[in-house]
Amino acid sequence: MRTVSRTDGLHDAIVIGAGSGGMTVAVGLARLGRRVALVEAARVGGDCTNVGCIPSKRLIHLSRDPAWRADPAGVLAEVRATRDGLAAREDREMAAMEGIDLIRGRASLAPGKRVVVERPGGAHEITAPHVVIATGSRPRVLEIPGLPPERVLTNETLFELERAPRHLAIVGAGPLGVEMACAFARIGTRVTVVEVAPRVLPAADPEASAALQAGLAEQGIGIRLETRAVGYVPERPGLRVEGRAGAELLDGVDAVLLAIGRVPNVEGLDGAVDAGPDGVLVDGWGRTSAPGVWAVGDVTPLAHQTHAANALGRRIVQAIALPWIPRLGGPPVIPTAVFSDPEVAWVGPPAAERAARCHPGALVDLRVELADTDRGLTDDVRRGFVAVSAVRLTGRVVAATVVGPHASELLPLLTFSVSRHVSLLRLQRMVHAYPTLAGAIGSVTDEFARRTLPHLGSEIIAYGRYRWARAPSGRRARTTWLQ
Amino acid sequence: MRTVSRTDGLHDAIVIGAGSGGMTVAVGLARLGRRVALVEAARVGGDCTNVGCIPSKRLIHLSRDPAWRADPAGVLAEVRATRDGLAAREDREMAAMEGIDLIRGRASLAPGKRVVVERPGGAHEITAPHVVIATGSRPRVLEIPGLPPERVLTNETLFELERAPRHLAIVGAGPLGVEMACAFARIGTRVTVVEVAPRVLPAADPEASAALQAGLAEQGIGIRLETRAVGYVPERPGLRVEGRAGAELLDGVDAVLLAIGRVPNVEGLDGAVDAGPDGVLVDGWGRTSAPGVWAVGDVTPLAHQTHAANALGRRIVQAIALPWIPRLGGPPVIPTAVFSDPEVAWVGPPAAERAARCHPGALVDLRVELADTDRGLTDDVRRGFVAVSAVRLTGRVVAATVVGPHASELLPLLTFSVSRHVSLLRLQRMVHAYPTLAGAIGSVTDEFARRTLPHLGSEIIAYGRYRWARAPSGRRARTTWLQ
Numbered sequence: 001m002r003t004v005s006r007t008d009g010l011h012d013a014i015v016i017g018a019g020s021g022g023m024t025v026a027v028g029l030a031r032l033g034r035r036v037a038l039v040e041a042a043r044v045g046g047d048c049t050n051v052g053c054i055p056s057k058r059l060i061h062l063s064r065d066p067a068w069r070a071d072p073a074g075v076l077a078e079v080r081a082t083r084d085g086l087a088a089r090e091d092r093e094m095a096a097m098e099g100i101d102l103i104r105g106r107a108s109l110a111p112g113k114r115v116v117v118e119r120p121g122g123a124h125e126i127t128a129p130h131v132v133i134a135t136g137s138r139p140r141v142l143e144i145p146g147l148p149p150e151r152v153l154t155n156e157t158l159f160e161l162e163r164a165p166r167h168l169a170i171v172g173a174g175p176l177g178v179e180m181a182c183a184f185a186r187i188g189t190r191v192t193v194v195e196v197a198p199r200v201l202p203a204a205d206p207e208a209s210a211a212l213q214a215g216l217a218e219q220g221i222g223i224r225l226e227t228r229a230v231g232y233v234p235e236r237p238g239l240r241v242e243g244r245a246g247a248e249l250l251d252g253v254d255a256v257l258l259a260i261g262r263v264p265n266v267e268g269l270d271g272a273v274d275a276g277p278d279g280v281l282v283d284g285w286g287r288t289s290a291p292g293v294w295a296v297g298d299v300t301p302l303a304h305q306t307h308a309a310n311a312l313g314r315r316i317v318q319a320i321a322l323p324w325i326p327r328l329g330g331p332p333v334i335p336t337a338v339f340s341d342p343e344v345a346w347v348g349p350p351a352a353e354r355a356a357r358c359h360p361g362a363l364v365d366l367r368v369e370l371a372d373t374d375r376g377l378t379d380d381v382r383r384g385f386v387a388v389s390a391v392r393l394t395g396r397v398v399a400a401t402v403v404g405p406h407a408s409e410l411l412p413l414l415t416f417s418v419s420r421h422v423s424l425l426r427l428q429r430m431v432h433a434y435p436t437l438a439g440a441i442g443s444v445t446d447e448f449a450r451r452t453l454p455h456l457g458s459e460i461i462a463y464g465r466y467r468w469a470r471a472p473s474g475r476r477a478r479t480t481w482l483q
Numbered sequence: 484m485r486t487v488s489r490t491d492g493l494h495d496a497i498v499i500g501a502g503s504g505g506m507t508v509a510v511g512l513a514r515l516g517r518r519v520a521l522v523e524a525a526r527v528g529g530d531c532t533n534v535g536c537i538p539s540k541r542l543i544h545l546s547r548d549p550a551w552r553a554d555p556a557g558v559l560a561e562v563r564a565t566r567d568g569l570a571a572r573e574d575r576e577m578a579a580m581e582g583i584d585l586i587r588g589r590a591s592l593a594p595g596k597r598v599v600v601e602r603p604g605g606a607h608e609i610t611a612p613h614v615v616i617a618t619g620s621r622p623r624v625l626e627i628p629g630l631p632p633e634r635v636l637t638n639e640t641l642f643e644l645e646r647a648p649r650h651l652a653i654v655g656a657g658p659l660g661v662e663m664a665c666a667f668a669r670i671g672t673r674v675t676v677v678e679v680a681p682r683v684l685p686a687a688d689p690e691a692s693a694a695l696q697a698g699l700a701e702q703g704i705g706i707r708l709e710t711r712a713v714g715y716v717p718e719r720p721g722l723r724v725e726g727r728a729g730a731e732l733l734d735g736v737d738a739v740l741l742a743i744g745r746v747p748n749v750e751g752l753d754g755a756v757d758a759g760p761d762g763v764l765v766d767g768w769g770r771t772s773a774p775g776v777w778a779v780g781d782v783t784p785l786a787h788q789t790h791a792a793n794a795l796g797r798r799i800v801q802a803i804a805l806p807w808i809p810r811l812g813g814p815p816v817i818p819t820a821v822f823s824d825p826e827v828a829w830v831g832p833p834a835a836e837r838a839a840r841c842h843p844g845a846l847v848d849l850r851v852e853l854a855d856t857d858r859g860l861t862d863d864v865r866r867g868f869v870a871v872s873a874v875r876l877t878g879r880v881v882a883a884t885v886v887g888p889h890a891s892e893l894l895p896l897l898t899f900s901v902s903r904h905v906s907l908l909r910l911q912r913m914v915h916a917y918p919t920l921a922g923a924i925g926s927v928t929d930e931f932a933r934r935t936l937p938h939l940g941s942e943i944i945a946y947g948r949y950r951w952a953r954a955p956s957g958r959r960a961r962t963t964w965l966q
Contacts, residue, residue, distance in 0.1 A: 031933075048917075053857070053917060053918055054857065054860070054861060054918075057857075057858065057861035057862070057918055058860075058861040060861075061861050061862045061863065066549055082860065082861065086857075086860060305916075305917065306917040306918070307914055307915060307916055307917035307922075308914070310914075310917070311914045329912075332912075332913075332914050333913070333914060334914055335914060335915070335916045336916065337916035337917075337919065345916060374536070374537060374540075374569075375540065377537070377541075377565065377569060378537060378540035378541040378543075378544050378565065379540070379544045380544065406889050406892060408916050408919045408921070409889060409892050409893055409919055409920060409921050410892055410895075411916060411921075412893075412895070412896040412913070412915060412921045412924065413895040413896045413899055415913055415914065415915070415916075416896055416899070416910070416913050419912070419913045419914075420909070420913070426903070427899070429812075429815075429902070430816070430895070430898055430899050430902045430903070431790055431791070431793075431794045431815050431816060431817055431818060431898065431902075432790060432818070432895060432898070433788075433790055433818045433819065433820035433828060433891050433894060433898075434531075434536060434788065434789040434790035434793070434820075435536050435537075435540055435789070436820065436891045436892055437892060438891070438892050438894075438895045439790075441895065450514075
């Protein structure tokens with residue numbers, strides 16, 4: 001029987017995992033005077049710092065710079081240098097932070113909020129009133145017959161490449177897939193994207209997928225939709241795919257990036273909390289099925305994005321350290337940003353969900369092309385738009401999508417509007433600086449006013465008729481959506 | 484005695500000047516079914532299209548493109564081509580628009596809302612219930628002894644240059660001066676900026692001026708503050724300046740751009756309305772001293788920006804065509820954007836006005852450096868910040884400044900907040916996509932919460948003590964500012 005030493009009562013909370021979600025909770029609690037044990041088996045900073053946002057955004061930025069672009073190996077080395085510098089800084093900060101005990105080891109959770117940390121020197125059990133599971137996720141993998149392991153990449157190995165592949169096949173056209181497609185294409189790699197769905201970025205609205213797909217094609221990126229990777233022929237080399245267009249050999253593929261989603265790291269939880277196939281089940285405040293046990297970040301089924309982890313982490317800090325503050329409001333509204341070319345950003349329920357939940361007569365869709373704006377003219381913006389879905393008559397913003405240059409930076413006013421139920425008629429009264437792309441948001445509000453104000457009578461009738469009508473799915477409109 | 488033909492009763496409104504403000508009013512009224520006479524002596528589109536925003540932003544955009552930058556003459560030709568294309572389109576649109584009679588001629592206004600239009604064929608008098616003065620402004624000029632006229636540039640002649648100057652002296656470091664300094668420096672012109680004030684962009688907050696000045700210096704742009712241009716030596720050639728650093732000859736200056744402000748075009752108004760040195764006096768709805776006579780755009784003392792003209796123009800449309808809608812709210816909150824490098828954008832009263840109107844204890848200033856954000860790290864953003872001035876305790880946003888890449892696109896959420904009196908505590912509850920520069924707005928809200936929530940007692944006392952206290956100027960705080 002192995003020896004387990006024990007420590008009780010030293011900590012107010014144990015946080016398992018020092019990624020974005022875990023660090024948000026640990027730092028937030030420590031700043032409010034709580035004593036936190038932060039357990040990390042691998043690198044502080046988690047996926048975001050080490051194998052996610054930071055290296056990918058650094059690569060995207062450098063690949064846009066003509067001076068860097070000519071030296072792909074130099075770009076990849078600089079990506080690692082930036083990443084390593086930030087990781088070292090975060091490690092130092094966590095190790096030195098007042099109120100946080102950084103424990104390097106692999107933790108498992110047993111019922112009764114008992115956390116066992118395996119370290120080279122043996123196992124150690126610690127307990128605390130609160131345990132926060134922030135163990136993250138790992139890339140989903142796919143067996144491709146004939147594909148040797150050294151040619152398989154995931155986000156965990158991609159940024160270790162010392163040379164850019166000659167022909168990179170990317171399986172999966174989600175955010176990671178399309179971002180890396182654009183970045184590698186810019187540094188001279190031939191790129192082919194293989195996606196089982198009928199469009200790129202299947203989670204975005206179809207019009208965003210269409211605009212992005214046109215942009216990818218213009219950059220010379222191959223796209224195979226409704227297609228699967230079915231085998232690899234090392235002697236060519238080449239990747240065999242099958243799909244809509246029949247069977248095909250993607251010639252010269254020397255690396256395959258798997259970007260087909262994530263698997264939550266629920267091992268080591270030992271049934272201490274309820275979990276489904278998408279991870280540990282939580283409510284909008286991070287509570288799991290076990291009292292005093294919380295979960296945050298990619299280990300939950302919520303949006304797998306750093307800012308989603310931060311948002312839930314902040315709620316957990318409030319719930320643990322400031323429990324007297326009422327926990328009002330629904331789940332936070334989480335925007336999505338994809339740093340492809342063109343950039344794509346959106347907020348609010350996707351088109352399919354809107355269609356399923358609302359009668360088509362209850363919402364109005366508005367769209368302004370960036371190419372039709374004056375800033376689009378001066379800046380050669382040929383592709384992109386601001387699209388808003390709003391409740392008829394009241395103008396309440398339900399969802400919005402922006403495609404185009406720095407779309408993610410144009411989104412916050414729309415995110416606020418979706419979060420706070422702001423009406424387009426209210427937004428219309430603010431003034432946008434000219435000439436900006438954000439001015440297209442103003443044009444959307446003008447278009448709404450033009451469609452609504454001269455026809456108030458019929459709009460009131462339509463509102464009364466469709467606002468509470470059944471959606472085609474047969475479900476009643478969710479009242480939290482519409483007002 | 485000259486012949487004057489007359490037309491009465493054909494039009495609901497006469498708009499004098501087809502620039503941004505005039506077109507906004509004419510199009511707005513025409514869309515609401517009114518018949519408008521739009522009189523223009525020069526080119527449709529006014530300054531913005533022909534000699535302002537459009538050519539300047541096109542030049543700024545092209546000068547950033549390494550492929551264009553190598554061919555300065557080609558850049559200048561392309562700027563004109565873009566400008567001419569848009570001007571022709573706007574001219575066609577105005578000439579063809581249902582409800583608008585585009586009259587080409589020079590208008591003057593006599594008491595009694597009588598408008599006389601001088602045309603090659605003779606003078607013609609028209610009258611209407613409403614007359615809108617949108618005659619714009621022209622560049623303020625400065626006599627520099629010895630400077631031959633062919634070496635003097637203003638915004639009206641700058642974009643006619645066929646070759647870039649070798650050494651361009653820019654007199655005036657306002658928005659036009661600093662934008663053109665950056666653009667011409669990028670296409671290889673040596674640039675020196677001469678400004679009488681002690682800082683560049685004197686209308687911005689001092690911290691924005693400091694950041695911009697450092698950026699200009701880094702681009703090799705010469706800056707002479709508290710300095711005047713006093714003479715030109717054609718035989719060198721060179722521009723003599725005198726100021727803080729004594730007298731100096733700016734060697735090799737072959738062109739001088741005057742960017743020292745605007746003079747309103749009030750000639751031809753003949754005392755029909757009250758006007759001051761800064762133009763026709765108007766209230767927040769564009770009303771002049773004469774009933775039924777309105778004024779909009781640069782001819783008024785209000786902000787000389789296209790979006791300010793549009794905003795007031797829209798109000799005039801509402802006041803004329805939809806007079807039953809109550810005219811609520813104060814003057815519109817007008818943001819400012821300067822497309823220099825770094826970009827500078829701000830909204831709300833400037834620092835000096837805040838200091839004059841509020842006790843220093845009533846406001847809190849917050850600032851987050853873009854270089855300290857994760858997106859700043861990945862994108863090499865070394866300079867720039869988001870700064871917010873808010874009411875203590877309540878967090879109401881009073882003013883904000885953004886400096887850095889696409890600062891103007893980051894401003895709308897802050898413009899909305901200033902316009903609608905949104906609190907930083909409310910903004911804190913929304914989620915920003917990661918990693919974006921706009922996320923710095925989220926960091927500002929966090930900083931406010933950290934400074935406020937743990938010290939609620941003392942913040943409440945400070946609020947009670949300073950909220951109604953006299954400002955150092957002796958004036959009481961304006962209650963419309965603070966809540």
